[in-house]
Amino acid sequence: MSEIPAVSRRMLLGGAVATGALAAGLIGSAQNAVASSGQEPSRRPGQKSMIGVPFDVRRTVRVGVIGLGNRGGGMIMGWSAVPGCVVAAVCDIRANRVKSAADRLEAKGYPRPAEFGGSADSYAQMLKRDDIDLVYIATPWEFHYEHGKASLLSGKHVMVELPIATELHELWDLVDTSELTRKHLMLAENCSYGRNELAMLKMAHEGMFGDVTNGHGGYLHDLRELLFSDTYYTDSWRRLWHTRSTASFYPMHGLAPIAAAMDINRGDRMTLLRATATAPRGLADYRARFMPKDHPSWKETYINGDLVTCMIDTAKGRVIRAEHDVSSPRPYSRINTLAGSRGIFEDYAGPAPTGGRIYLEPDHSGHAWRDFSTYRDEFDHWLWKKVGDDAANNGGHGGMDYVLQWRTVQLIRAGLVPDIDVYDSAAWCSPVPLSVASLAKNGRPVEIPDFTRGDWATLRQGLDSRPTDMPPVA
Amino acid sequence: MRSQRLVNRLRVMAGVAVGMIMLVPTQSVAATTEEPQPGTEVTISPVDLDGPTISTVEVTVKNTDEQRLHHLKVTFAGPTGWAVEPPVREVKGTLGTGAEAATTFRIQVPEMRPGFMTRTFTATATYQGGDGLGTATATRVQKTGEPLPNIQAAFNNVAITDESNTLPGNYDGEGNSFSAQKLADVGLTPGAQVDALGAKLTWPNVPAGTKNNVSSAGQAIALNGNGSKLVFLGSGVGSGAAGNATVYYTDGTTTTGWFGFPNWSFAPADAHGATLIKSTDGRNRPDGYGNAGIAYRIFANSIPLDPAKTVELVVLPANGTVHVFDVAIAP
Numbered sequence: 001m002s003e004i005p006a007v008s009r010r011m012l013l014g015g016a017v018a019t020g021a022l023a024a025g026l027i028g029s030a031q032n033a034v035a036s037s038g039q040e041p042s043r044r045p046g047q048k049s050m051i052g053v054p055f056d057v058r059r060t061v062r063v064g065v066i067g068l069g070n071r072g073g074g075m076i077m078g079w080s081a082v083p084g085c086v087v088a089a090v091c092d093i094r095a096n097r098v099k100s101a102a103d104r105l106e107a108k109g110y111p112r113p114a115e116f117g118g119s120a121d122s123y124a125q126m127l128k129r130d131d132i133d134l135v136y137i138a139t140p141w142e143f144h145y146e147h148g149k150a151s152l153l154s155g156k157h158v159m160v161e162l163p164i165a166t167e168l169h170e171l172w173d174l175v176d177t178s179e180l181t182r183k184h185l186m187l188a189e190n191c192s193y194g195r196n197e198l199a200m201l202k203m204a205h206e207g208m209f210g211d212v213t214n215g216h217g218g219y220l221h222d223l224r225e226l227l228f229s230d231t232y233y234t235d236s237w238r239r240l241w242h243t244r245s246t247a248s249f250y251p252m253h254g255l256a257p258i259a260a261a262m263d264i265n266r267g268d269r270m271t272l273l274r275a276t277a278t279a280p281r282g283l284a285d286y287r288a289r290f291m292p293k294d295h296p297s298w299k300e301t302y303i304n305g306d307l308v309t310c311m312i313d314t315a316k317g318r319v320i321r322a323e324h325d326v327s328s329p330r331p332y333s334r335i336n337t338l339a340g341s342r343g344i345f346e347d348y349a350g351p352a353p354t355g356g357r358i359y360l361e362p363d364h365s366g367h368a369w370r371d372f373s374t375y376r377d378e379f380d381h382w383l384w385k386k387v388g389d390d391a392a393n394n395g396g397h398g399g400m401d402y403v404l405q406w407r408t409v410q411l412i413r414a415g416l417v418p419d420i421d422v423y424d425s426a427a428w429c430s431p432v433p434l435s436v437a438s439l440a441k442n443g444r445p446v447e448i449p450d451f452t453r454g455d456w457a458t459l460r461q462g463l464d465s466r467p468t469d470m471p472p473v474a
Numbered sequence: 475m476r477s478q479r480l481v482n483r484l485r486v487m488a489g490v491a492v493g494m495i496m497l498v499p500t501q502s503v504a505a506t507t508e509e510p511q512p513g514t515e516v517t518i519s520p521v522d523l524d525g526p527t528i529s530t531v532e533v534t535v536k537n538t539d540e541q542r543l544h545h546l547k548v549t550f551a552g553p554t555g556w557a558v559e560p561p562v563r564e565v566k567g568t569l570g571t572g573a574e575a576a577t578t579f580r581i582q583v584p585e586m587r588p589g590f591m592t593r594t595f596t597a598t599a600t601y602q603g604g605d606g607l608g609t610a611t612a613t614r615v616q617k618t619g620e621p622l623p624n625i626q627a628a629f630n631n632v633a634i635t636d637e638s639n640t641l642p643g644n645y646d647g648e649g650n651s652f653s654a655q656k657l658a659d660v661g662l663t664p665g666a667q668v669d670a671l672g673a674k675l676t677w678p679n680v681p682a683g684t685k686n687n688v689s690s691a692g693q694a695i696a697l698n699g700n701g702s703k704l705v706f707l708g709s710g711v712g713s714g715a716a717g718n719a720t721v722y723y724t725d726g727t728t729t730t731g732w733f734g735f736p737n738w739s740f741a742p743a744d745a746h747g748a749t750l751i752k753s754t755d756g757r758n759r760p761d762g763y764g765n766a767g768i769a770y771r772i773f774a775n776s777i778p779l780d781p782a783k784t785v786e787l788v789v790l791p792a793n794g795t796v797h798v799f800d801v802a803i804a805p
Contacts, residue, residue, distance in 0.1 A: 207555025366647025
């Protein structure tokens with residue numbers, strides 16, 4: 001059963017994408033997955049967990065990029081700036097973007113990458129190369145699963161922008177394909193490497209919040225102007241998602257840091273999800289006020305709720321609230337709130353420079369919030385101490401992008417275990433289809449699958465890692 | 475004879491030995507010859523605190539009683555918020571006299587913090603048979619880092635301001651503070667000696683408007699000396715300004731005492747067992763001196779010491795409403 005109505009690839013891009021040959025032999029591996037049942041499909045022969053599996057050491061990490069729009073085109077410079085990393089190939093359905101990306105890299109003094117473009121299956125040609133270690137995927141959401149699976153099947157590690165897939169059987173299939181190919185697939189969750197988020201995580205592990213009981217996160221970003229732009233999202237792909245389904249499309253930026261602080265898949269797991277959605281008002285109202293009557297958007301009907309909220313239970317009795325709202329006028333926030341028996345942290349609510357506020361026992365009393373700055377300094381993650389200055393110079397989103405890229409390259413070059421694995425990625429993206437399932441049942445709870453197949457209770461390190469050096473570049 | 479052995483054993487275990495194991499029977503100390511005596515020993519292996527890491531800990535249960543021990547379950551816990559896997563272990567079979575059962579747990583250890591820290595780990599065995607007590611607990615305390623050299627190094631709050639500049643003050647979380655002028659009126663000038671409960675304490679020898687007291691948050695402060703009690707000079711915010719202070723001795727043992735202070739203004743002067751030392755008239759508010767006619771007060775309180783031992787440091791209560799101006803050992 002499809003949780004979200006299928007999008008016509010031809011309608012969007014005017015072409016067909018052939019991945020059947022690549023996927024043959026693995027298609028159907030997740031057919032046993034039952035949406036929202038909480039039952040895990042059994043592993044196939046030869047299929048083993050990827051938990052704790054280190055990367056094969058690579059002296060140089062060669063990145064192939066699929067999707068050179070706003071996100072992919074912006075990230076290529078960051079990849080190239082990381083010591084020991086080179087953008088080896090670039091790909092986009094639009095050939096002009098490919099040439100432009102290659103030109104820009106060359107102009108900056110980096111090696112000119114191999115170029116693939118002009119058709120919807122150009123990426124398949126790129127994946128045939130044997131000089132790519134990591135595929136970075138930044139295409140529209142509807143292609144993430146297809147491109148991610150094909151990249152795994154081609155024998156490459158994969159980093160996928162949010163979400164890695166939009167349907168439950170696709171999430172299971174990516175887990176299974178990773179386990180079968182023995183290649184890692186990671187969500188490119190840059191916010192997991194946010195400076196406040198990582199400090200919050202370290203404080204949780206120290207016990208500063210006592211026993212953590214609840215957390216809130218989300219993606220509250222007024223995207224209306226960009227959604228109605230004729231140039232920002234190619235073919236208006238992101239706005240069209242709001243015509244297809246009522247779902248929490250993109251809660252991961254806020255959910256992932258909270259999940260990390262609760263050690264989801266590393267001692268706890270998300271078990272139940274119940275969703276609510278407000279009426280869809282924001283996009284139609286914006287269109288009525290700002291879009292000319294001959295704009296293509298007037299043929300659209302927006303059905304996704306402006307604010308979709310997922311309440312998530314965990315096995316250890318915690319509760320997570322994950323929100324998604326890109327259709328309403330409001331300042332930006334990922335919420336980032338974590339609370340427990342001894343205190344609370346709230347992001348986007350405090351003074352500069354961190355924007356965080358905090359209240360902890362025994363440090364504080366008097367029912368008054370305190371500035372987060374001193375705590376962020378004390379619990380600053382080693383990654384920010386080490387590459388924070390480089391991140392400020394090379395990366396977008398406050399440096400989170402570069403920290404994500406630097407760390408990913410370091411993990412591969414040093415042969416370490418990834419901070420974010422396919423199980424984290426699948427769990428964090430599961431509210432996309434599960435919110436649809438819950439809303440279809442008037443908000444009743446639906447079970448969240450255990451993508452680890454029982455290994456969630458085992459304590460293991462993730463983003464709260466030990467300091468390590470980047471291997472020297474020869 | 476049996477109860478005398480129990481008393482001797484408990485006497486040995488009166489203080490928690492840092493880095494060592496203490497078996498604490500849950501039975502009353504006032505044992506009689508009819509009551510069972512502890513025959514179950516629980517030990518916790520050293521914990522690797524070089525985090526962030528996942529450390530493995532072994533908890534061993536030994537049956538020294540002549541009766542077999544069975545239906546054994548072992549729980550292990552670290553500091554609050556530290557995840558443990560699994561929370562409980564069940565041991566199959568029985569333990570004869572002298573037999574041991576070793577269980578392992580994994581615990582999430584955070585990055586080591588600067589400064590003095592104590593980390594407390596607890597293991598509890600529940601069982602049937604054996605000594606008949608049904609439960610035995612071991613506690614392991616591990617120290618890292620060094621204490622602050624003196625109380626001045628722990629000052630983190632501005633409790634005293636000059637009436638000409640009250641804005642730096644924030645004794646109570648609402649911007650109020652003691653008036654330096656009114657404190658001087660009752661003899662509390664910077665560096666003044668304060669005699670209280672047999673101890674000689676010193677009023678903070680720093681200018682008004684600067685950090686001059688400790689809002690207690692478990693700070694460890696170095697001390698040196700012997701005496702009968704440890705005296706704290708301070709005052710409270712709210713009505714719950716009390717908590718445990720832990721004294722560490724040079725021989726590695728500890729004692730813990732509970733003390734508190736009344737609210738600086740409205741609580742009975744003997745609340746929490748405190749003794750009134752000085753009262754001042756009014757207080758400084760963000761907009762200047764005010765509340766004349768209302769007393770704002772300084773108190774003393776104490777916890778007992780083991781006079782036979784040399785004090786190494788004290789860990790203040792983990793309660794930010796307990797404000798301490800000085801601490802000293804009384805003979």
